[in-house]
Amino acid sequence: MRHRFSNAPLSRRDLIKAAGAAGVALASAPEQSPAANQAIGSHPATMLRVPFERHAKVRLAIVGTGLRGTSMLAEWLAVDGVEITAVADVIPAKAARAARLVTDAGRPAPAVYSSGERDFERLVSRDDIDIVYTATPWDWHVPICLAAMRAGKHAATEVPAATTVEDCWELVNTSEATRKHCLMMENCCYDFNEMLVDTMVKAGEFGEILYAEAAYIHDLRSILFEDRDEGLWRRTPHTNRDGNFYPTHGLGPVAWYLDIHRRDRFDYLVSMSTPERGLSDWRASHVPQSSPKWQEKYAAGDINTSLIKTILGKTILLQHNVTLPTPYDRLNSVRGTRGAFKDYPARVYREGHPGGHRWSPIDETLKAQFTHPLWQRVGEIARAKGGHGGMDFIMAYRLIETMLQGTSPDFDVYDAAAWSVPWPLSEASLALSSSPVRFPDFTRGEWNGALTSP
């Protein structure tokens, strides 16, 4: 359906048809959330700017102890004030390995749950858990976060938090109703360059930001075809969906640069995908004809490009490409009234600074001036830990810091929803030959309340 109109005119009828379908697509969000259609105030109070209760220590449970869960476990163990009280995985050996990593670190043994894929329901019912961190395959993020919040625990999930508009609303409604936070652990928000850029942006070094670029460009073809770990589930959406599956690594930091849900909001997007070649070509050259993988059809275009308009009129270029041979890139760029930043490689331009009309590298002077306070404080430990160059530790450290201090988290359920929803919204736009599709206002009109990133 993606190229439905591409060989015929976008006639008035086509666009009206599209409009009709869009009407449905766009309506579906509010449908999921009757409150969204009511006057501000008649729904549960917002979770924007709601502080954590103070914790003497943070009791954390992990659901999903595969590659990511195990990697993050090492980061959690390195942060003071964390106790791992429970771990769960559908594969008993993986849950046991995680428990062993905890005891090997000289900590009390966590409870272990691995009796089937819904055993997390027993885990969340414990009374010694403050927050449940989920590192499962994408489809499990929502049920586990909902179960955790309904059991009175805060929820933290890997990215994306949800893959449908309805599930994004379900997370928002549940966080508001239970007064528990639902945080999407977007580690790229905490990477060195992203935090440096955010610091420069907030310092006004680039003037008013008018445009930003966010992407996940990462050649995952071999991983997607492996018969273990991500290969077991991450190829599936390529067979039955299209759009931007993985918007948050690029969009999270950009949302901080643009003060999204502080003084601006995503308004609408348009999206375009290329044809699919990458997985088909890879299969042809790497997968034996006997493999059941030859029964698959790949529905997702190799490169999905979306343009997001914000309420203040800013433009965000958002791209996803995991199935072609090209170097890793999150784009991570901003352009403003006084300068610009581009990443991969990182370079900066500021009007009136030496160097003429050329980019300058991120040199020591710039680092001395704009390294984010978090990286100044714990950057050395972070780099030593090394999870994704240190950003994983900074993210873990910062979450625990806010919970110990009883301050509000750096991001909330509204960010989790708005940063994740470009997948279904881009999919809807593609089905309508790139027609504009509206973002739901997950904050119910309360997005314009200041307060900035850490």
Add this chain to the structure above:
Amino acid sequence: MRHRFSNAPLSRRDLIKAAGAAGVALASAPEQSPAANQAIGSHPATMLRVPFERHAKVRLAIVGTGLRGTSMLAEWLAVDGVEITAVADVIPAKAARAARLVTDAGRPAPAVYSSGERDFERLVSRDDIDIVYTATPWDWHVPICLAAMRAGKHAATEVPAATTVEDCWELVNTSEATRKHCLMMENCCYDFNEMLVDTMVKAGEFGEILYAEAAYIHDLRSILFEDRDEGLWRRTPHTNRDGNFYPTHGLGPVAWYLDIHRRDRFDYLVSMSTPERGLSDWRASHVPQSSPKWQEKYAAGDINTSLIKTILGKTILLQHNVTLPTPYDRLNSVRGTRGAFKDYPARVYREGHPGGHRWSPIDETLKAQFTHPLWQRVGEIARAKGGHGGMDFIMAYRLIETMLQGTSPDFDVYDAAAWSVPWPLSEASLALSSSPVRFPDFTRGEWNGALTSP
């Protein structure tokens, strides 16, 4: 009107309204060209792949001898087989200066036309002109090209060829009716990197190209405010239009990479602009309050970003930004099934080549293998002449070569129209909150024929 919906839902009604308006906008193209609505064959024969008649020498006239016309005059004089038989400019001193440059080069004095802004009509009526090259302000490109073709001369124009859908059709209809070529002199098609990339693309080095980026990112603020040359006219569209004013420098080369009008065609586009800040800020800090420039309002967003879909489903990112402080960039990138190229700085990635998942620079080995034959033959002279790094000479040399040899030109009136029309089409999309807007098929269905760039 640009942000008409941006503070209200894109309701079903909005989109239907948009569809209605788009219906009109899209219909306007065919309206201008009744032939386009008739069956293939019932209109004048195509100008696709039509060779020039052989010329013993090429008698060339120049209309507009300001900065660009004078700069190109030096290139024309450096090409063997060219005689400059006439020059015209509304400013007598500029026409006279051009004539003097010709005689100073030891060539016969050209006829000089400078009796008012329509004196080009007398120029085109001469019988010693083969082709009329126009380097006037944008609004004069169409009337001069039409006059030249109707007087039996080939037309060559600076970019953009036209700024409305109607004028694009008028150029096509007139070229077909008069059997004279109308060429848009897109010099960036002939730049070293662009021709190297085109050579690599045609050699299959990147596999099938699925995505390309094209842009004109050039800080023109000081030039736009000058009280001479471009400053006298180039600021005007910023006061009464929006969209991508200058798509061709980026899109021309990309059209060659993607074999547009050879085996593919632009299908539709969506467009998004940021708010305007650049010219307002510049005026505030550089223009005295007494200046009449303070009566101007700036309607064009600083950054316009469009996505173009081709009939084969490829995606092109097309951007325009001339009013913010940022280094020069045409993006000039391609991504395919076997590799990718990015420019600014130029770098290449090809699967299986040494260097792992990293970009490699354009080294001597690559240059030895993929430098375009034109640059191999006359690159040294081109660099010595130096107009825009040599591409101006290569472009001039190549046009004269095709006219002397009697082969078909590298681009034609269909390219001139399709590479220029993103301005009005992006403007239409912006007015419809980024709704998709259809490209007219200027080739009337004959785009899927033979092949290739020089």
